[in-house]
Amino acid sequence: MATEAEKVKMYREKAKxxxxxxxxxxxxxxxxxxxxxxxxxxxxxxxxxxxxGGAVVAKAPAKKAPAKAPMKTxxxGGAVxxxxxxxxxxxxxxxKGKC
Numbered sequence: 001m002a003t004e005a006e007k008v009k010m011y012r013e014k015a016k017x018x019x020x021x022x023x024x025x026x027x028x029x030x031x032x033x034x035x036x037x038x039x040x041x042x043x044x045x046x047x048x049x050x051x052x053g054g055a056v057v058a059k060a061p062a063k064k065a066p067a068k069a070p071m072k073t074x075x076x077g078g079a080v081x082x083x084x085x086x087x088x089x090x091x092x093x094x095x096k097g098k099c
Contacts, residue, residue, distance in 0.1 A: 004038075004039055007035055008032045008036055011031050012032050015029045
């Protein structure tokens with residue numbers, strides 16, 4: 001079986017033959033155009049949107065939520081205390097109980 005490119009070439013060669021009616025030659029050209037269009041659509045990469053100035057606009061990366069501040073808790077006396085922060089949260093080594 002012929003490849004798509006070979007079929008397109010064959011249809012274009014048949015369309016050049018002046019001994020056949022014009023309608024048949026037009027049909028051959030239509031078939032060649034259809035095969036080329038299908039090949040183009042299959043190979044086309046997803047399009048990127050263009051900005052007004054013609055520059056390619058990339059999608060913005062997803063934003064991370066801002067880091068939360070340590071929780072504050074109310075003590076019985078009304079003073080505000082910060083929740084204890086683990087050593088690993090500060091970038092230090094984790095302390096083991098008994099070494």
